[in-house]
Amino acid sequence: MKAYVLLAGSENVDSLNLVERPEPEPGPGQIVVRIRACSLNYRDQAIVTGRYFGGKLQRDTIPLSDGAGEVVATGPGVTRFKAGDRVAGTFFENWVDGPPAAEARPALGSPLDGTLVEFRIFDQRDAVMIPGNLSFEEAATLPCAGVTAWNALMAVSRVKPGDSVLCLGTGGVSMLALQFAKAAGARVIITSSSDEKLKRAKAVGADEGINYKTSPAWDKEVQRITAGRGVDHIVEVGGTGTLAKSFQSVGFKGNICLIGVLTTGGDTNPHPLMLRGASLHGIFVGNRAMFEDMNRAIEVNRIQPIVDKVFPFEKTREAYRYHEFQSHFGKVVISV
Ligand SMILES: NC(=O)c1ccc[n+]([C@@H]2O[C@H](COP(=O)([O-])OP(=O)(O)OC[C@H]3O[C@@H](n4cnc5c(N)ncnc54)[C@H](OP(=O)(O)O)[C@@H]3O)[C@@H](O)[C@H]2O)c1
Numbered sequence: 001m002k003a004y005v006l007l008a009g010s011e012n013v014d015s016l017n018l019v020e021r022p023e024p025e026p027g028p029g030q031i032v033v034r035i036r037a038c039s040l041n042y043r044d045q046a047i048v049t050g051r052y053f054g055g056k057l058q059r060d061t062i063p064l065s066d067g068a069g070e071v072v073a074t075g076p077g078v079t080r081f082k083a084g085d086r087v088a089g090t091f092f093e094n095w096v097d098g099p100p101a102a103e104a105r106p107a108l109g110s111p112l113d114g115t116l117v118e119f120r121i122f123d124q125r126d127a128v129m130i131p132g133n134l135s136f137e138e139a140a141t142l143p144c145a146g147v148t149a150w151n152a153l154m155a156v157s158r159v160k161p162g163d164s165v166l167c168l169g170t171g172g173v174s175m176l177a178l179q180f181a182k183a184a185g186a187r188v189i190i191t192s193s194s195d196e197k198l199k200r201a202k203a204v205g206a207d208e209g210i211n212y213k214t215s216p217a218w219d220k221e222v223q224r225i226t227a228g229r230g231v232d233h234i235v236e237v238g239g240t241g242t243l244a245k246s247f248q249s250v251g252f253k254g255n256i257c258l259i260g261v262l263t264t265g266g267d268t269n270p271h272p273l274m275l276r277g278a279s280l281h282g283i284f285v286g287n288r289a290m291f292e293d294m295n296r297a298i299e300v301n302r303i304q305p306i307v308d309k310v311f312p313f314e315k316t317r318e319a320y321r322y323h324e325f326q327s328h329f330g331k332v333v334i335s336v
Pocket of ligand 1: 237259
Protein backbone atom coordinates (compact mmCIF):
# COMPACT_ATOMS: atom_id res chain seq x y z
CA MET A 1 0.00 0.00 0.00
CA LYS A 2 0.98 3.63 -0.41
CA ALA A 3 1.77 5.89 2.52
CA TYR A 4 3.33 9.30 3.00
CA VAL A 5 6.12 9.52 5.53
CA LEU A 6 7.60 12.65 7.07
CA LEU A 7 11.29 12.12 7.73
CA ALA A 8 12.68 12.48 11.25
CA GLY A 9 13.90 16.04 11.78
CA SER A 10 11.52 17.43 9.12
CA GLU A 11 11.67 21.22 8.69
CA ASN A 12 9.52 21.58 5.58
CA VAL A 13 7.24 19.74 3.21
CA ASP A 14 10.18 18.52 1.08
CA SER A 15 10.60 15.87 3.81
CA LEU A 16 7.29 14.32 2.83
CA ASN A 17 7.92 11.13 0.83
CA LEU A 18 5.57 8.66 -0.81
CA VAL A 19 6.59 5.11 0.19
CA GLU A 20 5.33 1.52 -0.10
CA ARG A 21 4.39 -0.27 3.14
CA PRO A 22 2.94 -3.76 3.71
CA GLU A 23 -0.85 -3.85 4.10
CA PRO A 24 -1.74 -4.23 7.80
CA GLU A 25 -3.53 -7.28 9.27
CA PRO A 26 -5.92 -6.66 12.18
CA GLY A 27 -5.08 -8.17 15.58
CA PRO A 28 -7.56 -8.84 18.40
CA GLY A 29 -9.95 -5.89 18.87
CA GLN A 30 -8.58 -4.07 15.83
CA ILE A 31 -10.11 -2.86 12.57
CA VAL A 32 -8.42 -2.05 9.26
CA VAL A 33 -9.78 1.10 7.64
CA ARG A 34 -9.33 1.90 3.95
CA ILE A 35 -8.73 5.64 4.35
CA ARG A 36 -10.66 7.61 1.71
CA ALA A 37 -9.94 11.19 2.76
CA CYS A 38 -7.75 13.16 5.18
CA SER A 39 -7.83 16.79 6.22
CA LEU A 40 -5.13 19.27 7.16
CA ASN A 41 -5.02 21.18 10.42
CA TYR A 42 -2.79 24.07 11.48
CA ARG A 43 -1.07 21.54 13.74
CA ASP A 44 0.08 19.57 10.69
CA GLN A 45 1.97 22.65 9.47
CA ALA A 46 3.65 22.93 12.86
CA ILE A 47 4.64 19.24 12.71
CA VAL A 48 6.08 19.39 9.18
CA THR A 49 8.19 22.44 10.10
CA GLY A 50 9.40 20.96 13.40
CA ARG A 51 7.61 23.62 15.50
CA TYR A 52 5.09 21.34 17.24
CA PHE A 53 5.22 20.64 21.01
CA GLY A 54 8.32 18.59 21.66
CA GLY A 55 10.17 19.94 18.62
CA LYS A 56 11.18 18.09 15.47
CA LEU A 57 9.97 14.57 14.71
CA GLN A 58 12.16 11.96 16.39
CA ARG A 59 11.38 9.22 13.85
CA ASP A 60 9.94 8.84 10.36
CA THR A 61 6.18 9.33 10.86
CA ILE A 62 3.03 9.03 8.76
CA PRO A 63 1.45 12.49 9.19
CA LEU A 64 -2.10 13.83 9.75
CA SER A 65 -4.51 13.15 12.58
CA ASP A 66 -7.72 13.30 10.60
CA GLY A 67 -9.01 10.64 8.25
CA ALA A 68 -12.25 8.91 7.29
CA GLY A 69 -12.84 5.71 5.36
CA GLU A 70 -14.46 2.30 5.42
CA VAL A 71 -13.77 -0.77 7.51
CA VAL A 72 -12.33 -3.52 5.29
CA ALA A 73 -11.28 -6.09 7.92
CA THR A 74 -11.93 -6.81 11.59
CA GLY A 75 -9.85 -8.79 14.06
CA PRO A 76 -11.07 -11.33 16.62
CA GLY A 77 -13.35 -9.88 19.27
CA VAL A 78 -14.41 -6.78 17.35
CA THR A 79 -17.99 -5.89 18.25
CA ARG A 80 -18.27 -2.15 17.52
CA PHE A 81 -17.78 -2.37 13.73
CA LYS A 82 -18.19 -4.63 10.71
CA ALA A 83 -16.76 -4.57 7.19
CA GLY A 84 -18.30 -1.75 5.13
CA ASP A 85 -18.92 0.60 8.08
CA ARG A 86 -18.00 4.23 7.37
CA VAL A 87 -15.76 5.44 10.18
CA ALA A 88 -13.22 8.00 11.37
CA GLY A 89 -10.45 7.55 13.89
CA THR A 90 -10.29 9.64 17.05
CA PHE A 91 -7.55 12.29 17.37
CA PHE A 92 -6.25 10.73 20.59
CA GLU A 93 -5.80 7.05 21.23
CA ASN A 94 -7.48 5.77 24.37
CA TRP A 95 -9.62 8.72 25.46
CA VAL A 96 -13.17 7.42 25.40
CA ASP A 97 -15.09 9.53 27.92
CA GLY A 98 -14.70 11.68 31.01
CA PRO A 99 -11.24 12.88 31.97
CA PRO A 100 -8.27 11.33 30.16
CA ALA A 101 -6.46 8.44 31.80
CA ALA A 102 -3.45 9.36 33.91
CA GLU A 103 -1.06 8.08 31.25
CA ALA A 104 -0.36 10.25 28.18
CA ARG A 105 -3.00 10.51 25.44
CA PRO A 106 -0.97 9.85 22.32
CA ALA A 107 -2.25 11.65 19.21
CA LEU A 108 -2.27 10.62 15.56
CA GLY A 109 0.21 12.29 13.21
CA SER A 110 2.70 12.89 16.07
CA PRO A 111 3.86 10.97 18.01
CA LEU A 112 1.72 8.14 16.52
CA ASP A 113 1.56 7.35 12.82
CA GLY A 114 -1.34 9.22 11.24
CA THR A 115 -3.88 8.81 8.48
CA LEU A 116 -2.08 9.80 5.26
CA VAL A 117 -1.98 6.18 4.17
CA GLU A 118 -4.24 3.81 2.21
CA PHE A 119 -4.94 1.36 5.07
CA ARG A 120 -4.65 2.08 8.78
CA ILE A 121 -5.25 -0.07 11.82
CA PHE A 122 -7.32 1.30 14.70
CA ASP A 123 -8.25 -0.29 17.98
CA GLN A 124 -12.06 -0.53 17.78
CA ARG A 125 -12.08 1.70 20.89
CA ASP A 126 -10.52 4.57 18.88
CA ALA A 127 -12.97 4.94 15.98
CA VAL A 128 -16.51 6.25 15.49
CA MET A 129 -19.19 5.87 12.82
CA ILE A 130 -19.31 9.00 10.66
CA PRO A 131 -22.57 10.92 10.14
CA GLY A 132 -24.68 9.39 7.36
CA ASN A 133 -25.17 12.75 5.60
CA LEU A 134 -21.43 13.33 5.06
CA SER A 135 -19.08 12.31 2.27
CA PHE A 136 -15.69 10.90 3.31
CA GLU A 137 -14.18 14.29 2.40
CA GLU A 138 -16.58 16.10 4.73
CA ALA A 139 -16.18 13.55 7.53
CA ALA A 140 -12.39 13.88 7.34
CA THR A 141 -12.75 17.44 8.70
CA LEU A 142 -14.07 16.24 12.05
CA PRO A 143 -11.58 14.38 14.31
CA CYS A 144 -9.50 17.45 15.29
CA ALA A 145 -11.24 20.65 14.11
CA GLY A 146 -14.79 19.36 14.59
CA VAL A 147 -14.30 17.79 18.02
CA THR A 148 -12.39 20.88 19.21
CA ALA A 149 -15.20 23.22 18.12
CA TRP A 150 -17.81 20.89 19.64
CA ASN A 151 -15.95 20.54 22.93
CA ALA A 152 -15.53 24.32 23.18
CA LEU A 153 -19.08 25.36 22.39
CA MET A 154 -21.23 22.41 23.40
CA ALA A 155 -19.39 20.30 26.00
CA VAL A 156 -17.81 23.23 27.88
CA SER A 157 -19.73 26.42 27.01
CA ARG A 158 -23.16 24.80 26.60
CA VAL A 159 -24.34 27.42 24.10
CA LYS A 160 -28.06 28.19 24.37
CA PRO A 161 -30.45 29.69 21.82
CA GLY A 162 -30.04 33.46 21.85
CA ASP A 163 -26.42 33.38 23.12
CA SER A 164 -23.73 35.25 21.20
CA VAL A 165 -20.59 33.53 19.93
CA LEU A 166 -17.43 35.12 18.54
CA CYS A 167 -15.30 33.01 16.17
CA LEU A 168 -11.83 34.24 15.19
CA GLY A 169 -10.88 33.73 11.53
CA THR A 170 -12.44 31.41 8.96
CA GLY A 171 -10.20 28.34 9.34
CA GLY A 172 -11.26 24.79 10.13
CA VAL A 173 -12.09 25.11 13.84
CA SER A 174 -13.84 28.46 13.48
CA MET A 175 -16.07 27.47 10.56
CA LEU A 176 -17.23 24.29 12.31
CA ALA A 177 -17.81 26.36 15.46
CA LEU A 178 -19.91 28.77 13.39
CA GLN A 179 -22.02 25.90 12.09
CA PHE A 180 -22.52 24.33 15.54
CA ALA A 181 -23.35 27.71 17.09
CA LYS A 182 -25.97 28.44 14.42
CA ALA A 183 -27.50 24.97 14.85
CA ALA A 184 -27.78 25.79 18.58
CA GLY A 185 -29.65 29.02 17.81
CA ALA A 186 -26.85 31.45 18.68
CA ARG A 187 -25.92 34.78 17.14
CA VAL A 188 -22.47 34.49 15.55
CA ILE A 189 -19.91 37.20 14.98
CA ILE A 190 -16.92 36.11 12.92
CA THR A 191 -13.64 37.87 12.12
CA SER A 192 -11.43 37.46 9.06
CA SER A 193 -8.55 39.10 7.23
CA SER A 194 -10.68 39.05 4.07
CA ASP A 195 -13.97 40.73 3.15
CA GLU A 196 -14.53 38.01 0.58
CA LYS A 197 -14.29 35.32 3.28
CA LEU A 198 -16.63 37.32 5.52
CA LYS A 199 -19.17 37.33 2.70
CA ARG A 200 -18.84 33.56 2.40
CA ALA A 201 -19.14 33.16 6.19
CA LYS A 202 -22.41 35.11 6.12
CA ALA A 203 -23.68 32.75 3.43
CA VAL A 204 -22.92 29.89 5.87
CA GLY A 205 -24.93 31.67 8.60
CA ALA A 206 -22.70 34.23 10.35
CA ASP A 207 -24.76 37.18 11.53
CA GLU A 208 -21.96 39.73 11.64
CA GLY A 209 -18.45 39.95 10.20
CA ILE A 210 -15.44 42.04 11.22
CA ASN A 211 -12.31 42.40 9.11
CA TYR A 212 -9.49 42.25 11.70
CA LYS A 213 -6.99 43.75 9.22
CA THR A 214 -9.00 46.85 8.32
CA SER A 215 -10.49 47.04 11.86
CA PRO A 216 -7.52 46.17 14.09
CA ALA A 217 -9.56 47.34 17.11
CA TRP A 218 -12.02 44.50 16.45
CA ASP A 219 -12.82 44.21 20.14
CA LYS A 220 -14.42 47.67 19.94
CA GLU A 221 -16.44 46.47 16.94
CA VAL A 222 -17.65 43.49 19.00
CA GLN A 223 -18.70 45.88 21.77
CA ARG A 224 -20.48 48.09 19.23
CA ILE A 225 -22.32 45.16 17.62
CA THR A 226 -23.43 43.84 21.02
CA ALA A 227 -24.44 47.30 22.29
CA GLY A 228 -21.70 47.18 24.92
CA ARG A 229 -22.72 43.81 26.38
CA GLY A 230 -19.87 41.76 24.88
CA VAL A 231 -20.30 38.16 23.72
CA ASP A 232 -21.18 35.08 25.76
CA HIS A 233 -18.63 32.71 24.19
CA ILE A 234 -15.36 33.12 22.28
CA VAL A 235 -13.66 30.49 20.12
CA GLU A 236 -10.11 31.75 20.82
CA VAL A 237 -7.95 30.24 18.10
CA GLY A 238 -5.62 33.25 17.94
CA GLY A 239 -3.57 32.70 21.10
CA THR A 240 -1.48 35.18 23.02
CA GLY A 241 -1.57 37.82 20.26
CA THR A 242 -5.39 38.06 20.27
CA LEU A 243 -6.13 37.26 23.90
CA ALA A 244 -6.14 40.87 25.17
CA LYS A 245 -8.82 41.77 22.61
CA SER A 246 -10.82 38.66 23.45
CA PHE A 247 -10.72 39.76 27.11
CA GLN A 248 -12.20 43.10 25.96
CA SER A 249 -14.83 41.34 23.80
CA VAL A 250 -16.27 38.91 26.34
CA GLY A 251 -19.40 39.85 28.23
CA PHE A 252 -20.50 39.40 31.83
CA LYS A 253 -20.09 35.76 32.93
CA GLY A 254 -18.88 34.96 29.41
CA ASN A 255 -16.47 32.17 28.58
CA ILE A 256 -13.37 32.24 26.38
CA CYS A 257 -12.27 28.85 25.06
CA LEU A 258 -8.50 28.94 24.75
CA ILE A 259 -7.71 26.81 21.71
CA GLY A 260 -5.13 28.24 19.35
CA VAL A 261 -1.58 29.36 18.88
CA LEU A 262 -1.89 31.26 15.58
CA THR A 263 -0.30 34.40 17.04
CA THR A 264 2.45 35.16 19.54
CA GLY A 265 3.39 38.09 21.74
CA GLY A 266 0.63 40.32 23.10
CA ASP A 267 -0.67 41.21 26.52
CA THR A 268 -1.98 38.21 28.42
CA ASN A 269 -2.88 40.00 31.66
CA PRO A 270 -6.11 38.21 32.71
CA HIS A 271 -7.47 40.94 34.99
CA PRO A 272 -10.17 42.14 32.51
CA LEU A 273 -11.83 38.77 33.16
CA MET A 274 -12.19 39.67 36.83
CA LEU A 275 -14.17 42.81 36.03
CA ARG A 276 -16.52 40.81 33.81
CA GLY A 277 -16.88 37.74 36.00
CA ALA A 278 -15.74 35.89 32.89
CA SER A 279 -13.61 32.79 32.52
CA LEU A 280 -10.91 31.30 30.33
CA HIS A 281 -11.20 27.58 29.64
CA GLY A 282 -8.48 25.44 28.05
CA ILE A 283 -9.52 23.03 25.28
CA PHE A 284 -7.45 20.13 23.95
CA VAL A 285 -9.49 18.54 21.13
CA GLY A 286 -11.81 16.12 22.98
CA ASN A 287 -12.79 12.55 23.68
CA ARG A 288 -14.69 9.90 21.73
CA ALA A 289 -17.97 10.57 23.54
CA MET A 290 -17.84 14.20 22.35
CA PHE A 291 -17.12 12.98 18.81
CA GLU A 292 -20.19 10.72 18.92
CA ASP A 293 -22.42 13.48 20.37
CA MET A 294 -21.22 15.84 17.63
CA ASN A 295 -21.91 13.29 14.88
CA ARG A 296 -25.50 12.87 16.06
CA ALA A 297 -25.98 16.65 15.98
CA ILE A 298 -24.44 16.88 12.49
CA GLU A 299 -26.81 14.24 11.18
CA VAL A 300 -29.96 15.62 12.82
CA ASN A 301 -29.20 19.22 11.82
CA ARG A 302 -27.97 18.27 8.32
CA ILE A 303 -24.71 20.17 8.86
CA GLN A 304 -22.25 19.92 5.95
CA PRO A 305 -18.69 20.90 6.98
CA ILE A 306 -17.11 23.47 4.66
CA VAL A 307 -14.53 21.86 2.41
CA ASP A 308 -12.57 24.56 0.59
CA LYS A 309 -10.60 22.32 -1.76
CA VAL A 310 -9.88 18.62 -2.27
CA PHE A 311 -6.41 17.59 -3.50
CA PRO A 312 -5.66 14.15 -4.94
CA PHE A 313 -3.29 11.93 -2.92
CA GLU A 314 -0.41 12.44 -5.35
CA LYS A 315 -0.71 16.24 -4.90
CA THR A 316 -0.32 16.11 -1.11
CA ARG A 317 2.66 18.46 -1.05
CA GLU A 318 0.60 21.02 -2.99
CA ALA A 319 -2.19 20.61 -0.43
CA TYR A 320 0.24 21.43 2.41
CA ARG A 321 1.54 24.47 0.51
CA TYR A 322 -1.97 25.73 -0.27
CA HIS A 323 -3.06 25.31 3.37
CA GLU A 324 0.10 26.95 4.73
CA PHE A 325 -0.77 30.34 3.21
CA GLN A 326 -4.19 30.47 4.91
CA SER A 327 -6.07 31.36 1.76
CA HIS A 328 -8.47 28.52 2.55
CA PHE A 329 -11.98 28.92 3.94
CA GLY A 330 -12.95 26.02 6.23
CA LYS A 331 -10.97 22.86 5.51
CA VAL A 332 -8.42 21.56 3.01
CA VAL A 333 -8.85 17.87 2.22
CA ILE A 334 -6.75 15.19 0.52
CA SER A 335 -8.56 12.28 -1.14
CA VAL A 336 -6.76 8.98 -0.69
N1 LIG B 1 -6.34 23.23 21.49
C1 LIG B 1 -6.77 22.36 20.60
O1 LIG B 1 -7.24 21.27 20.91
C2 LIG B 1 -6.72 22.73 19.15
C3 LIG B 1 -7.39 21.94 18.20
C4 LIG B 1 -7.43 22.37 16.86
C5 LIG B 1 -6.77 23.54 16.51
N2 LIG B 1 -6.08 24.23 17.45
C6 LIG B 1 -5.40 25.48 17.11
O2 LIG B 1 -6.40 26.40 16.65
C7 LIG B 1 -5.83 27.24 15.67
C8 LIG B 1 -6.67 27.13 14.40
O3 LIG B 1 -6.51 25.85 13.85
P1 LIG B 1 -7.17 25.49 12.45
O4 LIG B 1 -6.71 24.12 12.11
O5 LIG B 1 -8.60 25.81 12.47
O6 LIG B 1 -6.40 26.53 11.53
P2 LIG B 1 -6.56 26.86 10.00
O7 LIG B 1 -7.66 26.08 9.38
O8 LIG B 1 -5.21 26.82 9.40
O9 LIG B 1 -7.08 28.37 10.06
C9 LIG B 1 -6.23 29.43 10.08
C10 LIG B 1 -7.11 30.70 9.98
O10 LIG B 1 -6.99 31.43 11.18
C11 LIG B 1 -7.23 32.79 10.90
N3 LIG B 1 -6.25 33.65 11.56
C12 LIG B 1 -4.92 33.69 11.38
N4 LIG B 1 -4.38 34.68 12.14
C13 LIG B 1 -5.43 35.26 12.79
C14 LIG B 1 -5.56 36.35 13.68
N5 LIG B 1 -4.49 37.08 14.06
N6 LIG B 1 -6.79 36.68 14.13
C15 LIG B 1 -7.87 35.97 13.76
N7 LIG B 1 -7.82 34.93 12.89
C16 LIG B 1 -6.61 34.60 12.42
C17 LIG B 1 -7.16 32.98 9.40
O11 LIG B 1 -8.50 33.22 8.95
P3 LIG B 1 -8.80 34.33 7.83
O12 LIG B 1 -8.10 33.85 6.60
O13 LIG B 1 -10.28 34.36 7.73
O14 LIG B 1 -8.23 35.63 8.33
C18 LIG B 1 -6.63 31.63 8.91
O15 LIG B 1 -7.11 31.27 7.66
C19 LIG B 1 -4.39 26.80 15.52
O16 LIG B 1 -3.56 27.58 16.35
C20 LIG B 1 -4.39 25.36 16.01
O17 LIG B 1 -3.13 24.95 16.48
C21 LIG B 1 -6.03 23.84 18.75
